[in-house]
Structure formats: structure tokens, C-alpha cells
Amino acid sequence: MKALILEVNRETWSTSKGYRLGDVAAPELKESGNALDADRVIIEPIFGGVCGTDKGIWFRKAFHDSILHSQEQDGRNYRVMGHELLGRIVEIGSNVKRQGRFHQGQIVAAESHIYCGTCPMCLAGDQHVCANERIIGVSADGIFAERVKLPANVLWPTVLDKIRPEVAAVQEPFGNAVHVCTPSHADTNLANAEFCGKTIAIFGCGTIGLFAILIARALGARKIIGIEPNAANQARAKECGVDKVIVPSENSYQEIVDFCDGYGADYCLEMSGFSTSVLQAVKASRRGGHIVLFGLSSGDLTIPAFETMITAGKRIHSIVGRRVFSTWDITKQLLENSSNGIQDKIWKVILEEGKGTILPLQEFTPARFEENLSKYPKTLVSMGKL
16 A cells, blocks of 8 residues: 655664655454454545644654654564544454444544553553553554554544534644643533633644634633744734734743733743743743643753742643543534634634645655645645545
């Protein structure tokens, strides 16, 4: 089958970039040889989203250890890429069939963290931080392919009568933003949303930041501020509904404090991954406020006058992935509610109505893919028919 593959080893990692379109063996269900296949399904992907993870891997800036270690464990020198899925089930294992939740022909999305279900974290309901996780398209084969085999317990049924397919394909990254916007509880009742009546500062208005703007507005935020250097993303942030856009500077935090009635923001969402933004977020948060960290930064970080974090009662939350499956349930509620306008904004502002943002798998070229990584907030790879 055709697939976008990363072909790399420890010697070539630092001297290479990109993926290639190649032929690899199609996955099969063979329960006689692998009992785990009874709990798995074969999916034909329809759309796959391209995200910051792909950009980091494309330029060899991220996931070095996860990819190379998992390839060595699997006795492989390549990895099929991609993790944001909308697809159709074409085969099911015997246990999946018996349980009756999924069937052939069903449309599904997928949680990208494959979890073990037996470690202390999984047993406590924290599958998104499973001690034995594999990540689709990183440490397990991904979905930029004509077929993919996945465990059924990571699948999320999706009704295309309620969510248009292109938007349904980005439920996984949208769920990241949902998790960021509901950091301290797993309540799926939107009436209990943490952001209702609150002031929100979003540092970084890339794709997940734009999603967060839409979600914060739908959850009843009183004021939303976007801190963003890129002019195109500033314009997108305004279309998504921010009340104020601030260009990052040494004094960005003071502009936020002033805009939030002199107290600072109730929630500062750090989405960019820059250490300077983390420090600005700490300064911009009110006493008793929340700093929510999603952007990835490497290296050490020193917080000046750290004692004020304690004396001001500020709280730091770090967010990874999505809670399984409470975040997905909130995602479903937000996307299926046409009155909040989220679906329309995702399609028109973030996916730009498919104008240049949808790339057929068979037409993949490295140059076009790399161009899209820099040009659009979100690109979809199309692989199959609806």
C-alpha cells in the first residue's frame, strides 16, 4: 500500500529531513498469529490532519528518542507517519465484533495515545499519561496510508451528519485545546465550564491557540486576549473572536494586566512553547490565577522571584493530549452544536475552505508538503472516499 513514511536511523537523523511516499506492506488482522488482533480493527483513512508534531519530525526537531527507540524495538527502519484520523472501519477483530460497539463501514476518529489499560495511571483514569503508551505516527505506525491497524479502544465514533468530514478529521487536535480550556476537572457538563465569566490570555495563536479562542468563547469567557507575532495569525485570531490582539514584547504582560481591569488574566494559556512566553504568562496572571502550559519547550527555565507564585496563590497546570474519553465528549458537544459557530470558523478560517489545505496522498511531494507546513495553520491529507 501507499504511505507517507519516515525512513531514518540514529546515523541519519541529524542529516535528513522530510518524509517520502512509498510502498509498505498493508496491515492485516491475523488472530492465529497474534491474539491482540482480536481487539483491533483495520481502518481505511479518509482524511489525516497535519500538525506541529509532523513539523517537528519533518525538520528533525522533535521525538528523536521516541521514534528511534520504537523502531529498534519493532526491528524496523521506518515509521508510517500521521496521527489525526478520520476513517472507515473495514475489518474488525473477533472481540471487537462480540462487544458490538463498532462495525464494518463505521466512521471513526482516533485518540492518538495508545494506552495499556493496566498501569497505575490507566487504572486511575489517566490513560493520556499511560506509562507504557505508544503514540500513533510517532512510536506506532500512523495514518498517512491507505490502511492502518489500531486497537478498538482508542476509536471515537463520529456522525458525519452532525460534523462535516474535514472538521471531524481535526477532532484530535481540537481536543488538545478542549483539554487546555478545561484544565482542572473532567466534568463533561458544559454548564460547569471553568471559563464562564473569566478573562483568558492565549500566548500563541497557531492552530491550537485558534481552537482555544473558539472554545473559550463558547464556554462563556468574558474577555479573550491573543498574544501573537505573526500577522496572518493575528488576523485569524480576530476572525475567531478575540477581544484584543497584543504583539509580544517585554511589556506584553502589562498590557494584559491593564486590559483585565488591572488585576491580570484569570487564565493564561501558553501555547507557543517559548520560555519568554511562559514568563510573560506568569506575570500576566492575576493573584490566584491559572497558568496552563501546552506549548513544548526544551531545556531549563528559571522563574524570577518564584516566591511570588506561592504568595500570590498562582497555579500552574501542564497539559498533554486529551483525557480519555471525557475530553472527546466535550469536543463532540462543542462541534455538534451549530449555534456556537465553531464548525464554520474551523472550516472557513483554519482550514480555509479546503483551498490549498487538502493534499491527496497520491499527489504528495516533499516541496508541496513543506510549503503547507509554513503557509497554513492546518493541512489535511486526503486518502480515501467518503
